[in-house]
Amino acid sequence: MRAIVVTEHGGPDVLNPTDAEDPRPGPGEVVVELAATGVNFKDVYERKGNYPMGLPGVPGSEGAGRIIEVGEGVTDLRVGDVVASADFTGSYAERAVVAAAKAVPVPDGVAPDLAAAVLLQGLTAHYLTHSTYEVKPDDTVLVHAAAGGMGLLLTQMIKLRGGRVIGTVSSDEKEKLARDAGADEVLRYDDFAEEVRRLTDGGVPVVYDGVGKTTFEGSLSSLRPRGLLALYGAASGPVPPMDPQRLNKGGSLYLTRPSLVHYVATREELMWRAEDLFGWIASGELSVHVGGRYPLAEARRAHEDLEARRTTGKLLLIP
């Protein structure tokens, strides 16, 4: 099969298409012929070597498609079933393996490429708005990079829960997308904390921050006393070490650095979140904005665009 095989950590130029061995399922696993692969910032961190990735290796953990082989002991999935997962081993490929326990059946009303586009970021937006901080009606919350893959999903889910969204973006085009997704106020990053405090009469109860280094201090300053900073990513770079006294000074603030793996810890939790997502897509309550589809061989270009802030919504690779 064709796959992107990384032999050394580095820039987007280490993402090269090549021939690779077809994957075979171990016990409890299935092999999927991928209809689409989701591109995520995590893939960038792994490519650079900031997150662990064995070499040589195939990047990517998200995708959806049809099962072509099942391993020993798999009883609830069959060849021909369409599944999606955020836990593939190497989804920048035509075919990939996943544990059956981490594969989610895709209902008929949801196209496989949309399932690949929504699963990882959708599960993340779900846990952030339903578990890390349960958004309540009339809460006004701050979402950074509101026109990104995560940002558009967070914005829609906060609106579904009756909240109000203040979003940050870097351009007029991104502002329009964020507003179309339901954002009530859209700001640029300059002095955003001051503006948030003015708009909310003293700060928000929660900030969803996947930007990291460049927004961290402003995010803390945007919180009301006892507010929560959910620092769920680092698109602009990792946040340097900080003094916990900063949380005291801001008004007994809370800081969490959450990961999806801890919020889909059981099959029940995974299915609860995934069924909500697919249900909202089928009913039209949640729309998934695919901002770019790239042939698998052009994974390099997808990473270049993502890192240069040229993209909106979700990026897909099409094998």
Ligand SMILES: NC(=O)c1ccc[n+]([C@@H]2O[C@H](COP(=O)([O-])OP(=O)(O)OC[C@H]3O[C@@H](n4cnc5c(N)ncnc54)[C@H](OP(=O)(O)O)[C@@H]3O)[C@@H](O)[C@H]2O)c1
């Ligand atoms: N913890 C978890 O469970 C989890 C799961 C999924 C994703 N994430 C995190 O969520 C974040 C967003 O991921 P995504 O895939 O949806 O990406 P994305 O938001 O579509 O793209 C990143 C966006 O961040 C903004 N940004 C600000 N400064 C940036 C910089 N210096 N370089 C690049 N981008 C910058 C840009 O929007 P503007 O141009 O509007 O500023 C850019 O479009 C990432 O940090 C990712 O690691 C975390």
